[in-house]
Amino acid sequence: MLDQIKAHLDRLRASGATYVDCRWVPSEDANALTMWNGNLKQAASSRQSGVGIRVLFQGAWGFSAASDLSDLGIVFDRALENARIAAERVTFPVRLAEKDSVQDTFISPCAVDPFEVPLAEKVAFLELLDASLNQRGVQQRMSTLDFIRKQVHFADSEGSEIGKQIIEVFAHIGVRGVDPEGTAHERTFRLGRRGATRGWESLDLDHFRENAERIVSELNQVLQAETCPVDDRSVILLPGIMFLQTHETIGHPLELDRILGYELAFAGGSFVTLQDFGELRYGSERLTARADATLPNSPGSFGYDDDGVPAEDNLLIDRGILVGAITGRQMVEEANAKAQRIIFPESSGANRATAFYRVPIERMTNINIDPGCDGTLDDIVARTERGIILDGDRSWSIGSNREQFHFACEIGWLVEDGRVIDVVKNATYKDDTLRFWNALSAVGDASTWEVVYVENCGKGQPNQVMQLGHGIPVCRFDDVRIGE
Amino acid sequence: MSDRFLETLSHLRVYALDKPCEIAIFYHEEASALMRFANSAVSLNTTEHLIRLEITAFYGPRRASYEMITDLSEPAELRDGIDIAAEMVKHVQPLTYTPTVPEFRESFCDEAAYDPALAELSGADKLAVFNAATTGLETEAIQLSGIFSNGANTIAQITTRSPHTQVFRTSDAQVTMVLAHSNKKWEVQAEQSAQQLLDLDPQALREELGFLVERFTHDPAQQLPLGRYDIVFGPAATATLISFMNWIAVNGGMMKRGYACLDEAQIGEQVLSPEFTLADDPNRRETYPQRRDYMGLPRTPFPFFEEGIFKGFAWTQDDADEFGAEPTGHTVAHKSLSLSGGGEDVGTLRALAFVPRDGDLLYIPFLHYMNVVNPTQSLVTGSSRFGALLLKRDGSIVTPYNVRLTQRILDIFGDRLAWLSQQTVPYNTSSSYGARNPTAVIVPRFMRVNDLSISHSNPTF
Numbered sequence: 047m048l049d050q051i052k053a054h055l056d057r058l059r060a061s062g063a064t065y066v067d068c069r070w071v072p073s074e075d076a077n078a079l080t081m082w083n084g085n086l087k088q089a090a091s092s093r094q095s096g097v098g099i100r101v102l103f104q105g106a107w108g109f110s111a112a113s114d115l116s117d118l119g120i121v122f123d124r125a126l127e128n129a130r131i132a133a134e135r136v137t138f139p140v141r142l143a144e145k146d147s148v149q150d151t152f153i154s155p156c157a158v159d160p161f162e163v164p165l166a167e168k169v170a171f172l173e174l175l176d177a178s179l180n181q182r183g184v185q186q187r188m189s190t191l192d193f194i195r196k197q198v199h200f201a202d203s204e205g206s207e208i209g210k211q212i213i214e215v216f217a218h219i220g221v222r223g224v225d226p227e228g229t230a231h232e233r234t235f236r237l238g239r240r241g242a243t244r245g246w247e248s249l250d251l252d253h254f255r256e257n258a259e260r261i262v263s264e265l266n267q268v269l270q271a272e273t274c275p276v277d278d279r280s281v282i283l284l285p286g287i288m289f290l291q292t293h294e295t296i297g298h299p300l301e302l303d304r305i306l307g308y309e310l311a312f313a314g315g316s317f318v319t320l321q322d323f324g325e326l327r328y329g330s331e332r333l334t335a336r337a338d339a340t341l342p343n344s345p346g347s348f349g350y351d352d353d354g355v356p357a358e359d360n361l362l363i364d365r366g367i368l369v370g371a372i373t374g375r376q377m378v379e380e381a382n383a384k385a386q387r388i389i390f391p392e393s394s395g396a397n398r399a400t401a402f403y404r405v406p407i408e409r410m411t412n413i414n415i416d417p418g419c420d421g422t423l424d425d426i427v428a429r430t431e432r433g434i435i436l437d438g439d440r441s442w443s444i445g446s447n448r449e450q451f452h453f454a455c456e457i458g459w460l461v462e463d464g465r466v467i468d469v470v471k472n473a474t475y476k477d478d479t480l481r482f483w484n485a486l487s488a489v490g491d492a493s494t495w496e497v498v499y500v501e502n503c504g505k506g507q508p509n510q511v512m513q514l515g516h517g518i519p520v521c522r523f524d525d526v527r528i529g530e
Numbered sequence: 531m532s533d534r535f536l537e538t539l540s541h542l543r544v545y546a547l548d549k550p551c552e553i554a555i556f557y558h559e560e561a562s563a564l565m566r567f568a569n570s571a572v573s574l575n576t577t578e579h580l581i582r583l584e585i586t587a588f589y590g591p592r593r594a595s596y597e598m599i600t601d602l603s604e605p606a607e608l609r610d611g612i613d614i615a616a617e618m619v620k621h622v623q624p625l626t627y628t629p630t631v632p633e634f635r636e637s638f639c640d641e642a643a644y645d646p647a648l649a650e651l652s653g654a655d656k657l658a659v660f661n662a663a664t665t666g667l668e669t670e671a672i673q674l675s676g677i678f679s680n681g682a683n684t685i686a687q688i689t690t691r692s693p694h695t696q697v698f699r700t701s702d703a704q705v706t707m708v709l710a711h712s713n714k715k716w717e718v719q720a721e722q723s724a725q726q727l728l729d730l731d732p733q734a735l736r737e738e739l740g741f742l743v744e745r746f747t748h749d750p751a752q753q754l755p756l757g758r759y760d761i762v763f764g765p766a767a768t769a770t771l772i773s774f775m776n777w778i779a780v781n782g783g784m785m786k787r788g789y790a791c792l793d794e795a796q797i798g799e800q801v802l803s804p805e806f807t808l809a810d811d812p813n814r815r816e817t818y819p820q821r822r823d824y825m826g827l828p829r830t831p832f833p834f835f836e837e838g839i840f841k842g843f844a845w846t847q848d849d850a851d852e853f854g855a856e857p858t859g860h861t862v863a864h865k866s867l868s869l870s871g872g873g874e875d876v877g878t879l880r881a882l883a884f885v886p887r888d889g890d891l892l893y894i895p896f897l898h899y900m901n902v903v904n905p906t907q908s909l910v911t912g913s914s915r916f917g918a919l920l921l922k923r924d925g926s927i928v929t930p931y932n933v934r935l936t937q938r939i940l941d942i943f944g945d946r947l948a949w950l951s952q953q954t955v956p957y958n959t960s961s962s963y964g965a966r967n968p969t970a971v972i973v974p975r976f977m978r979v980n981d982l983s984i985s986h987s988n989p990t991f
């Protein structure tokens with residue numbers, strides 16, 4: 047198969063294509079199990095295989111994909127034909143940043159392949175999770191396990207050949223209850239990074255049981271709580287909402303394709319402009335953020351992106367100043383040309399496709415915030431006059447240029463004079479993105495830093511779901527409107 | 531139509547009959563094409579041909595499924611899929627109820643919503659539509675983005691219960707055009723949903739884009755003061771709100787799982803405005819309807835609200851099995867939601883802009899990134915996007931920066947609903963995650979809702 051692919055790469059180059067690549071996925075397996083109130087509502091497995099071909103012709107992209115590999119030549123020809131039509135309307139001919147030709151393989155860290163674990167064992171594990179949630183005050187209990195195993199062979203007309211085998215494990219538990227006014231509330235826990243591998247071995251029942259106890263107890267506190275007041279307070283974000291704040295208002299606005307207008311028809315643009323790199327004060331001095339695809343053991347670390355560029359640890363915001371973006375080979379060339387200066391010396395290796403039948407686009411890797419010097423969560427609370435601690439992502443809604451946002455949380459704890467006083471329900475907060483990050487007044491130390499896995503970041507047309515990570519500390523932001 | 535896939539399904543059924551469990555086979559074939567525009571160029575031109583086979587095994591109260599994206603020329607691999615599903619079902623935990631196995635009493639084939647001319651529209655044809663709709667509107671600063679997605683979907687089903695099959699075939703297209711000013715950052719949009727080639731109307735797109743570009747080029751821009759406004763929503767915004775109703779209001783399973791704003795006691799009650807009549811109407815071809823559900827139940831118009839009175843929940847077979855309800859023919863990938871038009875004769879944006887008015891009207895065509903803040907309270911939040919206009923009482927027009935609304939849907943469609951246009955349009959709500967599933971909602975061209983508050987107002991575009 048690889049020989050056939052290479053012959054077609056050469057053939058299309060000879061037909062006038064300036065660049066061709068092929069991602070052949072011999073198999074991508076998934077296994078999704080959902081238990082709801084003791085019922086195994088979903089026991090689903092899937093397998094997909096196919097090829098995706100990307101062709102650059104006279105500065106325009108064509109793409110074609112098929113699951114039927116009986117005539118590979120047709121799939122290559124269709125991609126070239128699509129590029130020829132696209133070449134009729136070109137305004138900025140696509141160029142690709144230089145990269146080295148690579149022959150390598152990447153295997154994600156895994157001790158026990160979850161696809162080798164018998165289904166009955168997985169179901170038994172879910173039953174134990176469900177039992178741990180079956181407690182007073184809980185009306186609905188949910189447990190999910192999601193496993194992915196994909197094999198990808200990448201080859202391009204510049205001589206790169208890269209093989210990847212990636213295994214992902216995602217797990218989630220949640221409980222719902224109803225307060226005396228009849229309003230439903232939810233408390234959830236998702237498995238983050240633990241240890242050096244993320245195979246079946248990362249599902250530690252004791253860890254889930256501890257968190258089940260905690261979320262059930264917190265749900266019961268919320269059910270009895272007063273409603274979050276409308277107020278301006280310091281908000282202290284725990285990892286269960288801090289990851290999403292980082293994702294939506296640092297990650298997405300710093301995708302270079304968004305900044306260059308490639309997502310304007312759907313996902314939106316970015317308030318960031320090319321002039322801002324090196325100048326914009328994105329946040330306070332305490333904020334240092336990075337796209338780190340070298341972070342060990344995370345879905346945002348994948349060896350090489352789908353341009354064949356190696357993983358990088360790339361600074362995005364340096365002590366508050368915007369310095370970098372999430373980039374691929376095409377966009378860095380266009381950005382540098384449009385800015386008439388070298389902002390991005392090379393691709394940062396963040397161009398990824400969700401499946402063989404989608405085209406790679408700029409995706410988050412691990413968008414992390416460096417731990418700070420403001421101590422533990424207790425230290426931060428002790429130094430907060432009027433605040434609220436928030437956790438859990440209940441809803442998120444962000445402006446189309448990521449310039450403002452509204453988040454609802456599962457739980458809030460009011461803080462007065464350095465002490466936690468009350469739990470509140472229906473906690474929300476909203477702000478302008480830049481004002482908010484510039485109001486960052488405390489960043490927790492390494493004891494507060496966690497890596498949260500995200501299994502379902504959506505982007506692009508056609509839509510693509512991507513897996514990634516966020517390493518984030520507890521952070522405090524001042525004078526934020528809550529309760530609206 | 532090629533019968534190859536039906537033959538394959540029949541052979542697979544015969545193979546499945548030897549298994550101790552029952553098997554349902556769901557075939558999905560998509561031919562998808564998408565031309566994407568950005569910065570006035572074609573940024574991507576794709577075609578995908580994908581065949582999915584989902585095999586569900588039933589064994590009393592046990593159920594498991596296996597899906598493949600595959601190739602019909604590999605019969606051994608397809609049979610493996612049946613083996614895998616049949617093996618999985620042995621090891622799953624029994625449900626607390628017995629799921630119903632689909633059973634087709636006769637073969638059924640519906641190709642009424644299939645137009646090969648639309649499904650097979652070439653890249654060159656799509657480019658021509660975009661060029662016609664934007665003639666004279668693009669400049670160095672005003673640049674075109676958008677998508678033209680078109681394709682065909684074939685769904686076929688067979689089960690071990692009978693040799694009969696169900697086949698559904700549709701063609702669809704979604705056109706979104708955005709003109710955005712690269713420095714000033716305003717953006718305007720025009721969209722169309724098509725089921726057949728004749729539904730495409732580049733001139734109408736040109737007319738709407740031209741009107742909006744004129745406004746955003748010449749009328750003053752403004753940050754709106756926070757406060758309460760009478761708002762006219764366009765089709766995209768109304769369709770988004772209706773889609774949220776479908777999710778958190780009329781879905782029986784969601785109600786039983788504590789994620790809904792209506793309950794069973796409200797059936798028969800006046801819960802929304804008398805202007806509000808919403809049905810699932812599979813007779814509307816523009817919605818890519820399925821006139822049988824995946825259990826074989828005939829689908830006929832199903833009222834959710836009649837003049838504001840709540841008529842009942844939609845029950846999929848699985849939710850009905852679990853909660854002891856009667857299935858309502860809603861075991862489908864998408865409904866055919868249709869919100870009836872009202873009494874106001876306003877069919878175009880130009881007509882809306884120049885209609886006499888008693889106060890300022892804020893026109894919001896599109897709600898970006900809406901999410902549910904609190905399902906029980908029907909509280910949602912989202913921001914305006916794509917060409918909002920403040921139609922001033924004195925007849926002048928201001929182009930406002932984007933604003934955020936955080937509101938209860940039951941208020942929007944309840945006391946606050948002032949009027950709906952007589953004219954209705956299909957709005958394409960297809961998501962392109964996973965398998966192609968063309969979906970459109972029929973909505974009035976405009977909907978006026980009074981006294982809604984804006985909770986955030988941007989200081990620039």
Ligand SMILES: [Zn+2]
Pocket residue numbers: 293298502503504
């Ligand atoms: Zn995302």
